[in-house]
Amino acid sequence: MAAISRRVVLRAGLTMGAGGVLSACGGFGTTGGDGKLVFLSSQFNAVQEGQRFRTILARAAPETSFVAAEPAAFAARVTAEVQARKVTAGVVGALYGELAQFAPGQLEDLSGLASRLSGGGYTKDMLELAKFGTDKTYFIPWMQATYIVAVNKKALAHLPPGADVDKLTYDQFLAWAKEARAKNGRPVFGLPGGPKGLLHRFIQGYLYPSFTGGQITTFRSDEAVGMWEYMRELWKYMVPASTTFEFMQEPLASGQVQVAWDHVARLAGAPASAPNDFVMVPAPSGPKGLGYMSVLAGLAIPKGAPRQEDGKKLIEALSKPDVQLDVLRQNAFFPAVKTQIPNDLPVGVRLEAGAVDSQQKEGLLALAPARLGTRDGEMSAAFRNTFTSIVLDKEDIRRTLDKQAKVIQQLLDAAKAPCWRPDPDSGGKTCRVG
Template sequence: MTRRSVLRAGLVTGAAAGAAPLLSGCFGFDTTGGGGGKLVFLSSQFIAVEEAQRFRSVLRKAAPGASFVPAEPSAFATRVSTEVESGRVGTGVIGALYGELAQFAPDRLEDLSDVAARLSGNGYTRDMLELARFGTDKTYFIPWMQATYILAVNKKALEHLPPGADVNNLTYDQFLAWAKEARAKNGRPVFGLPGGPKGLLHRFVQGHLYPSFTGGQITTFRSDDAVRMWEYVRELWTYMVPASTTFEFMQEPLTSGQVQVAWDHVARLAGAPAAAPNDYLMVPSPAGPKGRGYMSVLAGLAIPKGAPRRSEGKKLIEALSRPEVQLDVLRQNAFFPAVKTPIPRDLPIGVRLEARAVDLQQRHGLLALPPARLGTQDGEMSAAFRNTFTSIVLDGDDIRATLGKQAKVIQELLDGARAPCWRPDPDSGGRTCRVA
């Protein structure tokens, strides 16, 4: 199978997984609108079996009366919509990314202003609280946890850094020069990206490259700056490990030595330093002409409209909002707390290294969010960005023609969902975002 066909297979696999009603766990609870069984906590996060098991260990201590049910994002959206619209809600609490919750707000979510008032001392940022209100004067979700994407570096690669480059303050030009020099000195590429079937390469394009080079994501999709960005990506890819089209969790090729420098989600890098903690650094993503674009993943806790046992649901949300519980999630699954709390020293080495990199990136970065209010079409938006990468970088197609073609696809998705713009694109005032 060629590199191109592997990446294309990933798109098909990802679409199929997203389309199936894949709910892990037929636990015997009542899904018809209340009654017996445990309180159902449905989540689009921690879908991987190992992550789900680790989170259940956290949940058993924090709220033993809840049953955790992870679901693929499209199945999550379908289930919540179906239950609320039918008036037969069996789910007590939902946990999902901001963009996934936005599709239900405000009409299909319960008002959680009373919970927010009780948790007002938790130190949530102004941005988080603003997002939780969805432009209203009420709160519809409680910030749960956050994550981002950074670089993991085996210290062997540091000797190939360009002269004068600071690994904690890289530009994309320096990143390219570093990858080029590392390949020359090693006799093979040693930089990698997660381009496999379940890899997050599209987030690199959406949340890091586009903001860094163009200042936007959708409104700058086919701009002159975007053309220059894609010219850069074409060159950068020639210095990536060829197996990058198969990588999903970059901690694995890092651990095996196949890769020395990798970009990925913090949860997919945290395990790399475990066997050799002194061999690794975690550093911020590079900066481009428009700044250090980075994608912040904010997850929230909400209650669907008409949910059963709402008082229990609110207690579950408050339990998961305790600092010690959020730190336990950090230890287990490398998602950082949404509450303000000191990061302890007894964390796994990978998480401790990440904490510093995340702090540096947030202090000196241009915030980007994942797509919002797309509902079950979120996977199609991801596919559009991955298809753009495949066409331009792997197939060598004309950049402007490809951007024009994919811009039409993206606009159709936005029109179908009536989705307004999200950061870093300018506020569209509630109107549908326009590709430019």
């Protein structure tokens, strides 16, 4: 396979992504009592991902102690330490939306470091995002990712007539799921609906944009009602254990599921033992287009952090192309720096690269909720609760949307959070649920 250019990985629009991924186990772990610089991250909370990243870090920056925390706990710790002026974390790594809540007042100015790293080939959008509307840089882009669909080739035999698996509509996706169940005698499609699964991102970043063109401002629109009717029907053809699935690569690898949507890092392991049995494809399109969600993580230094020169050295180490390629190989997060994607990638990551590129070309970018701080989890819960009420409990769609709209608006009001894509720019004013 020819080397894949970085443009395949994630285009400029993708760099604006936000939203928690790979959140699994909580707890802060070590606090740096061993004398090492503390790197606090909202990413790589899952045990295996964390272990693999620590191995990378041990080579790239051995005098660093990696501490993983779920997004809400991460936000609470950074806020508390900065406000108390007792900062223990030398560097923080988090998603754009998570860092946005701290900028600019609670993050150090990294303009000088950004200048030194300017040869890294970061996109213009990345560099603008890192400024948070100011003339200074507050984070250095770290890594990026998105969500796609993994397919066992056995399922391709059940595609609707004339359907192109790389350019599916949601109607075709539903028809495919129906036919696959009929021919297999059981459902073979799955979604990550478990407690730590990312089903809420499917709803926020894929269904809502594809069916309504928005996320918050269209939350209870007529189009949203139609979308939820669709989701009710689609769920009938999901493997019943979808309510327990967290990482879809596992049921895919076991054969319990043949078609699944999930985060690229949670699909990459599926083809490991049977590399010729899988393809990775873009998400389907709806009436408003191919809605997709993307993720950008950045590296920053909290205001008043200790050992800031050491912190900058750590950021420089993590910004090297070979280190970012190691992260791609091990944890399926793509580089933020400009670099050739090599041929020796794990098969799952290699398959994902083409699907990611195709999705970007025609997709309608959606971002996960941003600037919610410690209440980010409550927003995710609101979307999951909406799903539970409408799809699992069969409650009235309109009444459920009206009820959850109030919950979402309260969260937005408390955080004074402006709208994020694909909703229209609210001009800095609090986003309003529509």
